[in-house]
Amino acid sequence: MPHVFDSHLLDTIADKLVDDGYLILRDVLPTELTEALRHRVEDAPVEDFRFAAIGRGSEQQLNHEIRSDRIRWLTPDSEPDMRYLSFMSSLREGLNQRLFMGLFDYESHYAWYRPGAFYKKHLDALRGSQNRILTTVFFLNPDWQQQQGGELIIYDEADNLLETVLPEFGTLVIFLSERFPHEVRPTARGRGSIAGWFRVSNSNYGF
Ligand SMILES: O=C(O)CCC(=O)C(=O)O
Numbered sequence: 001m002p003h004v005f006d007s008h009l010l011d012t013i014a015d016k017l018v019d020d021g022y023l024i025l026r027d028v029l030p031t032e033l034t035e036a037l038r039h040r041v042e043d044a045p046v047e048d049f050r051f052a053a054i055g056r057g058s059e060q061q062l063n064h065e066i067r068s069d070r071i072r073w074l075t076p077d078s079e080p081d082m083r084y085l086s087f088m089s090s091l092r093e094g095l096n097q098r099l100f101m102g103l104f105d106y107e108s109h110y111a112w113y114r115p116g117a118f119y120k121k122h123l124d125a126l127r128g129s130q131n132r133i134l135t136t137v138f139f140l141n142p143d144w145q146q147q148q149g150g151e152l153i154i155y156d157e158a159d160n161l162l163e164t165v166l167p168e169f170g171t172l173v174i175f176l177s178e179r180f181p182h183e184v185r186p187t188a189r190g191r192g193s194i195a196g197w198f199r200v201s202n203s204n205y206g207f
Pocket residue numbers: 111119124137151152182183184193195
């Protein structure tokens with residue numbers, strides 16, 4: 001079975017991105033794949049994960065007051081990682097065909113938030129930087145209860161609250177990286193996700 005999104009779903013995603021700039025989908029990946037991805041984060045030894053840095057390139061720094069999750073990049077030697085990346089590749093192609101977004105590549109990592117961990121309000125891309133264009137967040141936690149915290153909160157450009165998303169197993173959130181400030185509220189329970197970013201090529205600006 002090819003690991004791709006069907007064209008009807010791609011139509012829906014493209015329409016929503018045009019209308020709202022973001023959308024929340026539930027159970028659009030096969031359950032057994034989501035289960036395998038969940039084990040990739042839950043069963044991995046903690047040494048495999050690194051505290052996430054803020055900023056890019058030489059400006060990277062650890063700042064535990066802003067975020068306290070640990071991350072591990074997806075790798076091509078893992079079958080579930082490859083299948084996940086294949087779905088995301090079909091999303092990239094589907095959106096390029098429908099919206100001419102020019103999405104060029106995709107980078108993604110597992111994130112593990114231990115109890116108490118959080119990520120304060122931020123944008124994934126600086127406005128106008130044209131690097132990270134579209135964000136995906138895929139959640140891997142069965143039976144999440146509201147009182148366990150760890151919500152992803154999405155704001156609009158004027159900082160009005162748009163959505164409060166529980167990090168429930170199988171939920172996929174997609175949003176335009178430059179437009180939506182968002183935060184992860186402190187979690188009371190271990191919280192696994194895969195965050196990813198579609199980027200455009202910067203080669204035209206390589207002067
Ligand atoms: O895990 C989440 O809900 C979002 C994480 C996030 O905002 C990020 O890694 O940039």
